[in-house]
Amino acid sequence: MEFPKDFRWGAATAAYQIEGAATEAGRGPSIWDTFSRTPGKVFAGHTGDVACDHYHRYPEDVAIMRELGIGTYRFSVAWPRVKPDGTGPVNPRGLDFYDRLTNELLANGIEPMLTLYHWDLPQGLEDRGGWTSRDTSYYFAEYALAVHKRLGDRIKLWTTLNEPWCSAFLGYAAGVFAPGHTDVQEGLSAAHHLLLGHGLATAELRHAGAETIGITLNLAPVVPADPQDPAELDAADRVDAMLNRLFLEPVIKGAYEPYAKQMFSDGVVLDGDEAIIGQPIDMLGVNYYNPNLVTARPGAPENPVYPGSHGVDFRPAPGKTTAMGWPIEPWGLTELLERLHRDYPGLPLIITENGAAFDDVHSDGNVADSDRISYLEEHLRACHEAISRGVDLRGYLVWSLLDNFEWAEGYRKRFGIVHVDFDTQARTPKDSARWYAKVIERNGL
Numbered sequence: 001m002e003f004p005k006d007f008r009w010g011a012a013t014a015a016y017q018i019e020g021a022a023t024e025a026g027r028g029p030s031i032w033d034t035f036s037r038t039p040g041k042v043f044a045g046h047t048g049d050v051a052c053d054h055y056h057r058y059p060e061d062v063a064i065m066r067e068l069g070i071g072t073y074r075f076s077v078a079w080p081r082v083k084p085d086g087t088g089p090v091n092p093r094g095l096d097f098y099d100r101l102t103n104e105l106l107a108n109g110i111e112p113m114l115t116l117y118h119w120d121l122p123q124g125l126e127d128r129g130g131w132t133s134r135d136t137s138y139y140f141a142e143y144a145l146a147v148h149k150r151l152g153d154r155i156k157l158w159t160t161l162n163e164p165w166c167s168a169f170l171g172y173a174a175g176v177f178a179p180g181h182t183d184v185q186e187g188l189s190a191a192h193h194l195l196l197g198h199g200l201a202t203a204e205l206r207h208a209g210a211e212t213i214g215i216t217l218n219l220a221p222v223v224p225a226d227p228q229d230p231a232e233l234d235a236a237d238r239v240d241a242m243l244n245r246l247f248l249e250p251v252i253k254g255a256y257e258p259y260a261k262q263m264f265s266d267g268v269v270l271d272g273d274e275a276i277i278g279q280p281i282d283m284l285g286v287n288y289y290n291p292n293l294v295t296a297r298p299g300a301p302e303n304p305v306y307p308g309s310h311g312v313d314f315r316p317a318p319g320k321t322t323a324m325g326w327p328i329e330p331w332g333l334t335e336l337l338e339r340l341h342r343d344y345p346g347l348p349l350i351i352t353e354n355g356a357a358f359d360d361v362h363s364d365g366n367v368a369d370s371d372r373i374s375y376l377e378e379h380l381r382a383c384h385e386a387i388s389r390g391v392d393l394r395g396y397l398v399w400s401l402l403d404n405f406e407w408a409e410g411y412r413k414r415f416g417i418v419h420v421d422f423d424t425q426a427r428t429p430k431d432s433a434r435w436y437a438k439v440i441e442r443n444g445l
């Protein structure tokens with residue numbers, strides 16, 4: 001089962017999840033530093049203070065990638081390293097780290113793919129309203145430009161935001177992620193300002209000469225219990241509108257759907273904003289883990305992460321799940337990719353995250369993770385199927401290179417293809433890493 005020539009094979013990580021060095025070289029605090037120190041918010045009080053110590057151990061991590069044959073490495077830049085308070089002067093020592101990392105990657109023949117925002121908002125900006133404040137969108141564009149100024153000569157692949165749905169709704173509406181607010185209107189306002197920030201940053205990057213610019217969205221098919229029943233279809237459609245189309249439509253078509261637009265309070269979406277959000281992009285990053293199974297249940301309360309979801313219930317997975325309890329449904333990836341290709345033709349796609357947490361089994365110094373291998377293999381088959389049906393899929397980046405700080409779950413959920421012993425920081429490629437290396441070598445399964 002061969003993949004197209006030039007298909008990108010890679011791995012992804014994010015700054016707060018792996019870097020550690022939380023106060024080094026002038027880094028300011030982020031909302032995740034604050035949140036992880038708030039009792040009861042993160043499993044066992046885990047924080048990203050040390051994480052995988054990637055800040056110091058990046059040469060070893062890059063060497064592991066080279067050995068595995070990884071061609072593209074997606075990492076994120078920590079805004080609070082670059083601008084410790086979120087705005088104001090650039091901290092060159094913070095950018096020095098990404099300069100070193102970029103050079104190390106290029107010296108090892110690995111293409112860097114840079115994400116500007118993977119959830120670690122500077123606390124100083126949160127103190128001024130965070131993503132509920134319009135100013136944050138403009139500060140984000142300033143920060144993007146500062147990063148480009150330093151690295152733009154070497155970085156060709158740019159991603160503005162990672163999963164703005166999570167930042168907005170898990171962070172501001174459900175309160176399970178930083179900054180931990182619980183207000184649906186705040187969630188909507190944050191979603192809009194994230195998108196506005198994406199548009200403003202895209203315009204700046206384009207003007208500065210960035211080659212390939214995209215955004216990464218967490219997307220999923222929303223599946224009704226009974227596709228023949230209009231009430232079920234309506235329930236699924238309302239969730240789909242908030243999970244998928246709230247982001248896809250303005251980014252790709254430059255306009256919110258009327259249903260989504262009427263959700264925002266007056267004064268949030270200003271004239272001209274949607275055109276800014278709809279700046280042309282070159283590639284859409286797709287993060288897929290599982291479909292979303294719903295059913296209509298009159299009287300069910302609104303789920304704050306899907307505004308307007310009154311009367312919708314979320315169904316448990318019927319089959320196998322990962323250690324996160326997420327259903328394993330690879331067909332959902334084929335379906336999603338085909339839908340994106342159909343609804344938004346002409347836009348190249350790349351899987352910027354896909355992978356799974358499992359409880360790994362250790363034996364004789366090896367980490368046997370056959371569950372993860374099956375998960376990855378099935379999802380790669382799903383990608384191949386989509387490509388054979390005409391989808392313009394350019395690459396696949398596994399989540400994640402390393403076991404890392406899995407947000408509210410702390411270090412107890414392991415997504416890595418490389419095991420990290422958090423006591424010694426020893427790295428051990430799991431069986432899945434060796435398997436993935438063969439896939440890369442063969443350019444297929």
Ligand code: IFM
Pocket residue numbers: 014017163287353399406407415
């Ligand atoms: O660890 C996260 C990542 O930061 C964003 N996408 C989902 C992953 C697994 O939960």
